Amino acid sequence: MTARIGVVTFPGTLDDRDTQRAVRVAGAEAVPLWHRDKDLKQVDAVVLPGGFSYGDYLRAGAISRFSPVMETIIEQAKGGMPVLGICNGFQVLTETHLLPGAMLRNNHLHFVCRDQKLRVETDKTAWTSDYSAGQEISVPLKNIDGRYVADERTLDMLEAEGRVAFRYLDVNPNGSLRDIAGISNEAGNVVGLMPHPEHAVEPLVGTGRTDGLGFFTSILKNLLKGANA
Amino acid sequence: MTLDTVKHAAETPESAQPWKELGLKQDEYERIREILDRRPTGAELAMYSVMWSEHCSYKSSKVHLKQFGEKAPENDALLVGIGENAGVVDVGQGYAVTFKVESHNHPSYIEPYQGAATGVGGIVRDILAMGARPVAVMDPLRFGAADHPDTKRVLPGVVAGIGGYGNCLGLPNIGGEVVFDPCYQGNPLVNALCVGVMKHEDIHLAKASGAGNKVILYGARTGGDGIGGVSVLASETFDSTGPSRRPAVQVGDPFQEKLLIECTLEIFREDLVAGIQDLGGAGLSCATSELASAGSGGMRVELDTVPLRDATLSPEEILMSESQERMCAVVEPGNVDRFLEICEKWDVIATVIGEVTEGERLEIFWHGEQIVDVPPRSVAHEGPTYHRPYARPEWQDALQADDANKLARPANADELREQILKLVASPNQASKAWITDQYDRFVQGNTVLAQPEDSGMVRIDEETNLGVAVSTDGNGRYAKLDPYTGAQLALAESYRNVAASGAKPLAISDCLNFGSPEDPGVMWQFAEATRGLADACQILGTPVTGGNVSLYNQTGDTAIHPTPVVAVLGVIDDVTRRTPIAFAEEGQLLYLLGETREEFGGSAWSQVVHDHLGGLPPQVDLERERLLAEILISGSRDGMIDAAHDLSDGGVVQAVVESCLRGGRGARLVVPDGLDAFTFLLSESAGRAIVAVPRSEELRFTDMCGARGLPATRIGVIDGDAVEVQGEFSIPLSELRTAHEETVPGLLA
Numbered sequence: 001m002t003a004r005i006g007v008v009t010f011p012g013t014l015d016d017r018d019t020q021r022a023v024r025v026a027g028a029e030a031v032p033l034w035h036r037d038k039d040l041k042q043v044d045a046v047v048l049p050g051g052f053s054y055g056d057y058l059r060a061g062a063i064s065r066f067s068p069v070m071e072t073i074i075e076q077a078k079g080g081m082p083v084l085g086i087c088n089g090f091q092v093l094t095e096t097h098l099l100p101g102a103m104l105r106n107n108h109l110h111f112v113c114r115d116q117k118l119r120v121e122t123d124k125t126a127w128t129s130d131y132s133a134g135q136e137i138s139v140p141l142k143n144i145d146g147r148y149v150a151d152e153r154t155l156d157m158l159e160a161e162g163r164v165a166f167r168y169l170d171v172n173p174n175g176s177l178r179d180i181a182g183i184s185n186e187a188g189n190v191v192g193l194m195p196h197p198e199h200a201v202e203p204l205v206g207t208g209r210t211d212g213l214g215f216f217t218s219i220l221k222n223l224l225k226g227a228n229a
Numbered sequence: 230m231t232l233d234t235v236k237h238a239a240e241t242p243e244s245a246q247p248w249k250e251l252g253l254k255q256d257e258y259e260r261i262r263e264i265l266d267r268r269p270t271g272a273e274l275a276m277y278s279v280m281w282s283e284h285c286s287y288k289s290s291k292v293h294l295k296q297f298g299e300k301a302p303e304n305d306a307l308l309v310g311i312g313e314n315a316g317v318v319d320v321g322q323g324y325a326v327t328f329k330v331e332s333h334n335h336p337s338y339i340e341p342y343q344g345a346a347t348g349v350g351g352i353v354r355d356i357l358a359m360g361a362r363p364v365a366v367m368d369p370l371r372f373g374a375a376d377h378p379d380t381k382r383v384l385p386g387v388v389a390g391i392g393g394y395g396n397c398l399g400l401p402n403i404g405g406e407v408v409f410d411p412c413y414q415g416n417p418l419v420n421a422l423c424v425g426v427m428k429h430e431d432i433h434l435a436k437a438s439g440a441g442n443k444v445i446l447y448g449a450r451t452g453g454d455g456i457g458g459v460s461v462l463a464s465e466t467f468d469s470t471g472p473s474r475r476p477a478v479q480v481g482d483p484f485q486e487k488l489l490i491e492c493t494l495e496i497f498r499e500d501l502v503a504g505i506q507d508l509g510g511a512g513l514s515c516a517t518s519e520l521a522s523a524g525s526g527g528m529r530v531e532l533d534t535v536p537l538r539d540a541t542l543s544p545e546e547i548l549m550s551e552s553q554e555r556m557c558a559v560v561e562p563g564n565v566d567r568f569l570e571i572c573e574k575w576d577v578i579a580t581v582i583g584e585v586t587e588g589e590r591l592e593i594f595w596h597g598e599q600i601v602d603v604p605p606r607s608v609a610h611e612g613p614t615y616h617r618p619y620a621r622p623e624w625q626d627a628l629q630a631d632d633a634n635k636l637a638r639p640a641n642a643d644e645l646r647e648q649i650l651k652l653v654a655s656p657n658q659a660s661k662a663w664i665t666d667q668y669d670r671f672v673q674g675n676t677v678l679a680q681p682e683d684s685g686m687v688r689i690d691e692e693t694n695l696g697v698a699v700s701t702d703g704n705g706r707y708a709k710l711d712p713y714t715g716a717q718l719a720l721a722e723s724y725r726n727v728a729a730s731g732a733k734p735l736a737i738s739d740c741l742n743f744g745s746p747e748d749p750g751v752m753w754q755f756a757e758a759t760r761g762l763a764d765a766c767q768i769l770g771t772p773v774t775g776g777n778v779s780l781y782n783q784t785g786d787t788a789i790h791p792t793p794v795v796a797v798l799g800v801i802d803d804v805t806r807r808t809p810i811a812f813a814e815e816g817q818l819l820y821l822l823g824e825t826r827e828e829f830g831g832s833a834w835s836q837v838v839h840d841h842l843g844g845l846p847p848q849v850d851l852e853r854e855r856l857l858a859e860i861l862i863s864g865s866r867d868g869m870i871d872a873a874h875d876l877s878d879g880g881v882v883q884a885v886v887e888s889c890l891r892g893g894r895g896a897r898l899v900v901p902d903g904l905d906a907f908t909f910l911l912s913e914s915a916g917r918a919i920v921a922v923p924r925s926e927e928l929r930f931t932d933m934c935g936a937r938g939l940p941a942t943r944i945g946v947i948d949g950d951a952v953e954v955q956g957e958f959s960i961p962l963s964e965l966r967t968a969h970e971e972t973v974p975g976l977l978a
Contacts, residue, residue, distance in 0.1 A: 011576060012484050014399030018674035021691075052397045055484025108978075111392045111667045140671045142396070199671040204805060205688060206671050 003223035006033040006043035010064045014051035022198035026216030035067040044223045045082035048089025060145045061091030082126040082189045090192030099192045101150030107175025115207045116141035116195050117169040122162050125188040130218040137211035139200040146194045148176035166193050233271040235599045251278035264607045272600040275545040276514040286612030289746035290778040296763035297773040304772045306735050314355040316774020318736045320800040325429050327359045330422040330740040330796045332779035336478045337419035341386025346394035346481040348421040350553050354507035360433035361425025365687050366395050368405040369701040369794045373414030375656035375976050383417050392667040397483035401676045402668035403685025409656045412790045416782040420740045426689045435506040436523035437559040440587045447579035448489045448555035452538035455479035455551025485554040492575035501568045504559035514548045516557040521605035527590045530583035544595045619752035631843030633829040638907050646958035650968050653886050655837040658879050659972035677804045683726040683875050688804045696804035700726035705790030706831040707846035712754040713761035716793040717849045720765045722877050723797040728858030729873040731808040731865035732799030739776040739795050744788020746780050754791040768851040808865045810874045811892030812947045819945045823917030827908050833878040834911045853916040860939050869930040872921035882910040884919050898945035898954045906957050
């Protein structure tokens with residue numbers, strides 16, 4: 001018996017198959033979820049993968065948040081179901097207000113694809129418990145709308161509550177405020193980040209590192225622990 | 230409005246028609262009248278004019294291209310050859326791979342972003358139409374001088390367009406080239422390649438067979454984009470209430486294309502199509518005539534059922550429109566409902582626009598009145614053929630006599646060091662990371678190697694680790710000096726790149742970029758290049774599976790350098806055995822494979838230091854290339870080499886610098902006996918590579934080279950944090966990194 005982790009496909013989602021692979025590599029069962037379907041098929045957690053859902057038209061994530069599948073996800077996330085938003089998924093989570101802030105166009109105005117160094121700032125979330133706070137990891141980053149912004153009060157609150165989950169190291173690739181690469185909600189079950197841990201789970205492909213696997217082993221262990229308790 | 234029906238055309242034989250404005254020659258127009266035994270209708274004239282254009286009919290090039298078939302080597306791997314949307318190659322384990330390179334040169338000069346974006350979109354649909362899931366793209370690009378103001382207009386737009394479209398499709402961009410040369414000023418070359426993977430049983434062909442089968446148009450609505458010259462016809466046939474000039478460049482919507490990909494793959498999975506064709510150049514004219522021409526029967530199309538973006542479009546414009554993100558499928562009646570259901574799932578508009586008929590005619594109707602009645606082959610496959618005159622240009626002898634080997638060489642080690650730094654910092658030799666970092670190379674999670682590696686490599690089976698590698702190469706400077714040899718060198722380099730990464734080269738696709746075929750000198754270059762390529766393919770055993778010809782790349786009387794770009798596809802049974810370029814392990818030994826001669830004609834050194842182009846390109850020895858490839862592949866498979874880098878422009882020193890910077894390690898080199906430092910470091914002799922050999926494997930490796938008769942010379946060791954040539958000079962990696970990496974962003978960012 002392993003955990004069932006749902007991976008949502010919106011029209012225009014690109015990294016759904018990669019994310020399903022990452023879930024499998026970690027040892028969990030990947031369950032494809034379809035944007036038109038309210039039914040979450042009894043999954044234990046959900047990943048919103050990267051891509052350009054609905055073509056990013058209007059604003060990245062702005063249309064996806066109104067899809068039937070998101071209705072159920074928003075409701076269950078508020079009840080404690082773990083949700084991870086990667087890149088476009090992070091943008092969807094800010095649009096739903098499960099996470100605060102927003103993503104703007106990169107300050108240099110170009111799409112950027114690079115191997116990005118990050119510092120994991122907290123091991124207190126459902127998706128980062130397999131890391132240690134302060135650990136440095138490298139995972140691919142690829143986006144054009146990746147500049148995290150929020151008002152000063154929100155940023156201070158995130159810092160004070162330990163909800164800045166990841167910070168860019170060495171290079172801030174898009175002008176994100178306070179080098180923020182990812183954040184969590186208050187309860188720690190909802191996490192969003194711009195870089196792509198699902199592209200760093202096998203030594204053979206991508207950057208050749210497996211630094212992203214911890215996201216998926218974290219959630220698997222937490223879910224199995226919960227099931228045994 | 231008067232509709233120019235077939236009946237009307239028959240009744241008004243003397244009615245004047247704008248065939249000239251549509252680019253037809255008088256004899257071509259007369260031939261159309263002969264085929265139809267009457268004057269064509271406006272719609273027919275539009276179809277013939279665009280299908281008989283150089284771009285669609287290959288009328289100037291096909292007498293030369295047929296050598297690719299005539300001289301094709303025996304090759305068991307070729308499943309589908311030239312003539313379909315793309316060729317298909319067997320890569321083992323039940324998998325087939327399809328790949329093709331195409332040009333989108335002219336649109337990209339006019340409107341860089343959309344031109345380049347729709348170039349990606351078009352080649353991806355070609356691959357999709359074969360039944361394959363697209364798995365990677367690559368873009369060989371050529372621009373004018375790096376510091377020319379127009380390059381700063383064209384290049385960022387092209388790069389953003391490729392990224393903007395390809396990134397949104399979720400296709401990793403794993404390689405390609407960026408070359409600067411003043412000859413491409415005003416005529417940039419934007420070539421695009423796509424690779425797709427399928428199982429053998431999933432191969433689909435573009436043909437319409439089976440009377441009663443339905444013809445379904447699906448994807449984007451048809452709009453007024455990409456119509457260009459046909460608007461003269463619209464204004465001729467219709468009164469002034471019709472639309473005026475239409476934009477000639479298409480506008481892409483990658484989101485729509487992504488839906489089209491997923492929708493089409495789901496349709497393939499349920500085996501719902503009898504034939505399929507993408508809509509690219511010449512739009513519906515091309516798709517309907519080609520499907521009908523390749524099938525057994527005729528086709529009847531109700532043109533007024535086509536979903537439109539602009540209700541004012543005339544039937545001629547609908548037939549010509551090059552609106553992107555559209556496909557045309559032939560579906561058995563029993564499968565139509567399921568087909569439409571899958572399209573609905575993906576929010577893709579799908580419409581039955583006609584059916585396959587018993588007859589032999591392509592018949593098109595507009596609100597019940599017949600506007601086209603033609604034999605489809607006469608449109609699609611029986612266009613004109615030109616035997617254009619060709620002649621070796623008068624200046625060719627003088628160019629070849631202007632020997633680059635006689636140029637002034639560096640007088641001492643300091644000067645050599647200085648010239649090398651200048652070389653690695655020159656726009657053509659500098660790092661292109663500023664460009665390639667705007668492309669997603671990680672998506673799909675199967676990228677094993679990507680730029681700046683020798684070839685791009687993707688895994689195609691997660692269980693067995695089967696993979697494919699692709700490289701694209703072309704050197705217009707070599708081809709200008711000698712088009713026959715230049716084309717062979719393009720193939721040799723691409724072949725070598727694939728082998729250097731550990732894969733076995735199987736087949737090629739080519740994009741032949743040349744000037745005007747009406748210039749006998751250009752036509753000679755074309756004839757020589759195709760002959761050279763066909764001869765080389767025969768020797769290397771790599772058939773041409775398809776590709777594209779782009780002519781008229783010239784401004785006034787000045788043509789671009791003849792630029793045949795060759796893409797080689799290779800297979801690797803186990804991608805964990807791939808060979809990267811990085812020198813990563815201190816202490817490993819560096820071996821130079823092959824022979825180094827004094828060959829500076831067309832070299833990067835002659836361009837960077839002397840701004841010179843003359844002499845002869847490096848000699849080609851295809852048997853040597855084959856042997857080198859076999860050694861590189863065996864060395865990789867048996868764990869004898871940990872890094873390999875092919876030698877091409879910039880010679881040994883360029884390759885060493887790239888491999889050192891990639892691995893973050895220095896190298897100590899010794900000039901081999903019998904060579905001077907300058908020739909050793911900068912000559913561009915073909916048939917060579919550098920490999921890094923672990924000490925424990927040295928004997929086994931040199932024994933293998935000795936037994937097979939490949940010269941292998943130990944030239945140094947991976948060591949330290951500088952590139953040092955003993956007794957000559959040393960350059961710290963940090964200095965090389967700055968020189969190599971700051972040029973392109975400095976010019977373009």
